[in-house]
Amino acid sequence: AAGVIQSPRHLIKEKRETATLKCYPIPRHDTVYWYQQGPGQDPQFLISFYEKMQSDKGSIPDRFSAQQFSDYHSELNMSSLELGDSALYFCASSLGVDRGVEKLFFGSGTQLSVL
């Protein structure tokens, strides 16, 4: 069965650079979530999209932005990178809460290292 695809798998950037992470949800899933997980930390919710519109916002820095495109894939754009942005970034998708109880499917994540 198709899963959530994230790219790239690993990304190395310098301070103050920009990064773009991509997420391709499971086909027919209309909701995408982004999470950040630092070393030894629990996943922190960043932002979610439903039907290409921003749905909820968590602890996402102003330097980050995200969007969901017409084909439902999503991109997380990160600017002015800081050392503290080094983390594993997960994308998850679901069919959306309107269809019942939410069940999230996570991708394998993008490991971002800021040097």
Next chain:
Amino acid sequence: LAKTTQPISMDSYEGQEVNITCSHNNIATNDYITWYQQFPSQGPRFIIQGYKTKVTNEVASLFIPADRKSSTLSLPRVSLSDTAVYYCLVGFSGSARQLTFGSGTQLTVLP
């Protein structure tokens, strides 16, 4: 959003049954309880979900008492490969699309 409390860590031996309890005192009427498993450097993986009483699937059981203020994930006959972090999450109410992870339980299965 309902806050959850779980033990930080648990140890078990292969072949034993493991029960991990989660407290969620302010669970809302429409909230479901969901458990996820996470291995290092991998995304969380759905294990089981329930609303009340007992739910069982091929990998686990979920026990929820009548007051729903807690829940217990039961893993039968654990193996070394069950060593992972287990998260209890409570949601969703209404149109909220924000699933918040609390501090999970690091389960270590010993030989």
